[in-house]
Amino acid sequence: MAGIRSIGVYLPIYRLPREEIARAWAGRSMAGTKAVAGYDEDAVTMAAATTLECLARRGDKADGLFLATTTAPYKEKQSAAIIASVTDLPEACHTADFTDSLRSTTIAIKAAIEAVKAGSAKNVIVAASDCRPAAAKGALELALGDGAAAVMIGSEDVIAEVEGSYSIFNDFTDYWRTADDTFVRTTEGRFIDEVGYLPAMQSAVSGLLKKYKLALADFTRVVYYASDTRQHAALARRLKLDKAQVQDPLYNEIGNTGTAAALLMLTAALEKARPGDRILFAGYGDGCDCFILRITDEIKKVQNKPPISPKLSGKINISYGQYLTWRNLIPAEASTLPERPPISLPGRWRERRAIAALYGARCKKCGTPQISQIGQAPRVCVQCQAKDEFEPYKFSDKKGKLFSYAIDQLQPTLNPPGVNGVVDFEGGGRLICELTDCEIDKVAVGMPLEMTFRKMFSSRGINNYFWKAKPVSE
């Protein structure tokens, strides 16, 4: 039976305390924090990170990759294809972006289940990732956070079987954003709850229960999207859920992460689930998709390394000023350093293997792994000078140590100072690259590092993604 085989969670390490926002606007202080994508992260980089984790947990390849997001970096150009190349999936992998609705995630999951059931795919990853833009000084600024989560849908060794599903659509305008809008728009909250969200969710849940002849009491846990904690609690009351059944929406720690929100809640539920448990999982947005999940004995395999709880609290609290500049919400003074030249698309294409999955090469004569910091594939070995005797060698999954570093006050970056390192990889090879997600005073020679896919800068509308090194996350 089709179900969930693996999960992945990616939460940025940065948290913006809500009281920091309140202080900026002399507003009423609100509890908690929201997760904020780093200055070099976006929906694509976070989705890539969660996809890599989802693959690594089961040591598998996927033959399908669906991205669910409302904040793809390009209006035209597929993000799933970028993620598939970064995660080194085979060329025949079926890629698709599911967009324009917060329900994209459950729509994509449904499509993945259908594909697996029909036999057209074996393992489909659904990665949900969002960085929704909120205008300053508003309720959405307090509510919205950034994050990503992924599930692998397949039929073998599933951790949770999908026993059934039920969907409705609902043409209701509660949150929207046109091509011309910089920020998410919304309307009056009571109207949304009473006419839109609550009736739609109730209708979908009762439709599911009726179709499968179940009652809410048959579920150990109910996991569902809501736009904020108040709305989340309102539905729990409306459905008369037992307190123990309600999955915490995590909004206090990370905020509402858009397409990733319900899926992140699901990973938290799976972290605690026991074999035999039944979970009701519901995504919302222009309608509702409900699923019945039944936990299997395989669940233990993803529980040995807790998927979400160690990541919830984040590592670095940022200031409101950092948040504004990272999000380009305030015009900041340009660097006085000379501008970088525009990037060459033919150059990026030639060096695509290095850029996407950080492929270098290993010399077949002397065995030395090697990679150029500007992506050029070696033709002559840096160690023994043998010509064209190379095999591909992937560096993105290798750990490394910091050989030396430079903290650069002049470097043009949205998060000064720039941190850069000479990284020596376990197993050989060296790369001089930027470091990210660092606490500056903890950067030290010998520090263990791992690689992470990030946005370097934008050049004439092109997102220049590449790899950086970051401190190994525990």
Place this chain on the structure above:
Amino acid sequence: MDGIKDKVAIVGMGCTKFGERWDKGVEDLIVEAAYEAFEDAGIGPKDVQAAWIGTVFSGLSAITLSPLQLQYIPMTRVENMCATGSEALRAASYAVAAGVCDIALAVGVEKLKDSGATGVKGPSVVGDNQDGSSGIGPGYSAPASFAYMATRYFHEYNLKPEEGKRLLAQIAVKNHHNGSLNPKAHFQNELTIEQVVNAPIIAWPLGLFDCCGVSDGAAVAVVTRADIAKSFRKDPIYIKAMQINVGARQGAMRQDYDFVHIEENVLGSRKAYAEAGVKNPRQEISLAEVHDCFSIHEMIVYEDLGFSPRGRARDDIEAGTFTLKGDLPVNTDGGLKCFGHPLGASGLRMMYEVYKQLQGKAGPRQVKNPRLGLTHNLGGNAGTGICSCFIVGNEK
């Protein structure tokens, strides 16, 4: 292979004041330095039979030399990052040594202050070998690329950051003292150790005064055959060695490249010593102009060039070995730190100082009875470096 030793002599040199020359263009700087060199050599522009111009950013092709109105002679632009000025001198000297001309001109120029930006312009060409055409190279500044060396040096030799910074500060203080004696230097102020160590950090551990000046300037040399040099002047300076040694990104790609020495420097200087017949550089070199783009590099160069034993530069710095009154004065004119660093001009500017010193014309900076002088550049940085190491002498 018998090398360049004593085949070519420098018979005239010129050098502009370095600094923020807002009111002078590339053409003014070239004319200013070249006419000083013509006068020094006792020749006119019509005597020049071939010319090489070195510039990194301030002009494409030898058309850059057009302000001199040299009439239809072979001219070429050369570029080799911070070794560019030295490269122009090498080309001119090789042409004379090859016997294809008797009088050749080497020009180095850079007008950095027209960019409107702070610091040195980065890679500017699509497909550039520094950043790659894909633009994925890390976007750090030049000081950062040398901060790697300082961080590693401190780590390797167990220097506490404050200790290391004070050590490096002595280099800046020395070079500022020398620069204060030089009316052509960009900066002519003395500094104290406290001022250096308390200066704003640019790329930890390097502070503002660990970094060289960004300047405008030009320098020019007239070279001729050694055997006819005395017909131009009684005190020509003879070329003893000219070595260029270029890395192939070993520092960026190989774990055995240690960042506390620069292999390009070590091999470049060893070849230069062999070409010049120098057995013990510490004893035989009278003065050296080395590439102190950042203080840490001058310290590493002491060791790379064999002036100090490996890891022991500290002893010589603290003993004052490299000051004007020391055993081996280094950067007597203020160095890149203080004289300034217009990239394409720097190699020739260094040679200008060595030339004047060897002729005994260095005024208050004059070192005692010099015989052999050395100039050294490092373009790029560790493992992606272009080292030039030239040796000249006042005796044939």
